[in-house]
Amino acid sequence: MRQQRPPVEIDRDLCVGHGRCYNKAPGLFYADDMGLGHVKDVIDDNATPPDLARIIRACPESAIHLTATS
Amino acid sequence: MTDTAIDIEALRASHARQYDPYSTATIQEHLDDIADRRENLPMSFSEKGGFWLATTYDDIAGMLRRNNKGFISFPNIPDGVLAFGQKRQIPIELDGPIHAQYRKLLDPLFSPSKVKGMEEQVRQIAIDLIAGFxxxxxxxxxxxxxxxxxxxxFLSVMGWPVEDADMMNKWVGAFLHGVPGGTEEETLAARVDASEKSRAYIQAIVDDRRANPRDDITTAIVQAEFDGEPIPDxxxxxxxxxxxxxxxxTTASVxxxxxxxxxxxxxxxxxxxxxxxxxxxxxEELLRWTSPAVPTRNVADESAEVGGLELPKGERIHCPLAAANRDPKYYPDPDEIxxxxDPHPHLTFSLGTHRCIGVHLARQELRIAFEELRRVMPTFRLADGVEPKEHLSLTWGVEDVRLVFTPQDS
Known part of the structure; x- marks a missing residue:
């Protein structure tokens, strides 16, 4: 089973790769070769439901934002 | 920018309060003084050394984030005098495109997946050192x-001989702390000696990797080219x-x-x-509480705003990261662990373009260090009558931590 992409986005101008997002929620985020964080397109169904507000607050660059809900 | 020139002398005078980065106070005493400043004069100017001191999380975070956008990192020392008499330190005192090129080279070498691959190697080093006592x-x-x-x-991941650790540690000690208790001349002599020896040592490694490339970080750096040109020796x-x-x-201090x-x-x-x-x-909480690094930022634009003050180009602002990380605005009872x-981000690895390259390696090293120490020292205390001796200076830390614990059977 797969779930939809989580409703967050990472501001590419702000992310410098502290790694808080993919360390705290590896089911939702991943690191690229530079260590920059990215949102996974699909997430494992058995990934722990994340506390998105906490993850957003944990980003030192304030680079993670909720995407507008449709 | 504007036709109203900033009267910097008046601004400095109205915010004057001396600050000694090399104070012999304990770290907590020093933080108590910073807490008082944060409350009463959050941006102060130290005539001795000729720099500003920032004390709030928002001011410090704001400056670190604005690197290349109004601020630069050179010189990264409060009094502006180069520590070892050399040119800009690479890469921490570089800014702009050349800094970006170095980061593009270095960040992938210390990426999360590369660091993950070093885990067993790092754990074995911890186990071997702990077995020694x-x-x-x-x-x-x-x-x-x-x-x-x-x-x-460091030696192991760079592919340098690990048996050189003692020698390298002595050089680093001389660079960062000089000769404790010695005269200025003795410190300078020790630094010149460490500089000459470490450069010769590294040159031999560079020459070796050019002749005999290996699959290691050192070779990747030695072979790197910027705009088609190799990095000069x-x-x-x-x-x-x-x-x-x-x-x-830094890691030692934490x-x-x-x-x-x-x-x-x-x-x-x-x-x-x-x-x-x-x-x-x-x-993460220990990283917040220990924050060893003390960067300095410099106004690069015609002027820049910090803490409600408009500072002209060239003003230096010293930013002890611990000052930000102990700001009660974000950390209630900030001196408590x-x-x-709540995971409000600490600034221990800095922010923005100069974010610590070793952030992933440091976190891994620290977790492994504590896990392995725990196995041998489930309980321990300070040896009688010896209080750890702390230092401030360019990295805040502790010189000795004498511990007593139940010995393990060897």
Whole structure:
């Protein structure tokens, strides 16, 4: 089973790769070769439901934002 | 920018309060003074040294984020006098495109997946060092573990001979702390000596990798080209020395400060390991509380705003990261270690373009260090009558942490 992409986005101008997002929620985020964080397109169904507000607050660059809900 | 010139002399005079980055106070005494400033004069100008001191999280975070956008990192020292008489330190005092090129080279070499691949290697180094004192029941943790652990990890991941750790640690000690208790002349002589020897040592490694490339970080850096040109030998040497220093003293400081704290707060040492899933959060809190680094930023635009003040180009602002990380605006009871804090991001690895290259390696080293120390020292205390001696200067840290514990059977 797969779930939809989580409703967050990472501001590419702000992310410098502290790694808080993919360390705290590896089911939702991943690191690229530079260590920059990215949102996974699909997430494992058995990934722990994340506390998105906490993850957003944990980003030192304030680079993670909720995407507008449709 | 505007036709109203800033009267910098008046601004400096109205915010005057001396600050000594090399004070002999303890770290907490020093932080108490910073807390008083934060309350009463959050931006102050120290005539001695000729720099501003920022004390709030928002001011410091704001400046670090604006690197290349109004601020630059050179010179990265409060009094503006180059520490070792050389040119800009690579890469921490570089800004703009050349800095971006170095980061593009270095960040992938220390990426999360690369660091993950080093985990067993790092753990074995910790195990071997701890085995050196586990059966003794007493240890000065700084020379026996906190300092050699990151040093040996550095040598190992760079592919340099790990048996050179003692020699390298002595050079780093001379660079960062001079000759403790010695005269200025003795310190300068020690630094010149360390500089000459470390450069010769590194040059031999560079020459070797050119002749005999290997699959290691050193070879990747030696073979790198910027705009089709190899990095000059002198710059390679500067870069390797900086990487060596940046990874050693900071990690050592976090381990040493933390273990000195746990020796006095044994319940916290137990709490740290109560839930193995929470150890990363505990490490983050220790990183916040120990914050060893003290960067300086410089106004690069015609003027820039900090803490409500408009400062003209060239003004230097000293930014002890611990000052930001102890700001009660974001950390209630900031001097307390609380493992379950809301994850407001600490600034220990800095922010923006100069974010610590070793952030992933440091977190891994720290988690492994504490896990392996826990196995040998489930309980420990400070040896009778010896209080750990702390230092401020260019990296805040602890010189000795003499511990007593139940010896392990060898």
């Amino acid at each position: 586990a059966d003794k029941g007493e240890v000065d943790l700084v020379p026996e573990f906190a300092f050699p652990f990151p040093g040996t990890v 002198e710059d390679l040497s500067d870069l390797f020395i900086l990487l060596m220093m940046a990874g050693l003293d 381990i040493a400060q933390s273990m000195a704290y746990f020796a006095k707060n044994p319940a916290k040492w137990d709490e740290m390991f109560a839930d193995p899933d929470d150890i990363d959060a505990a490490v 609380q493992f379950d804090r």
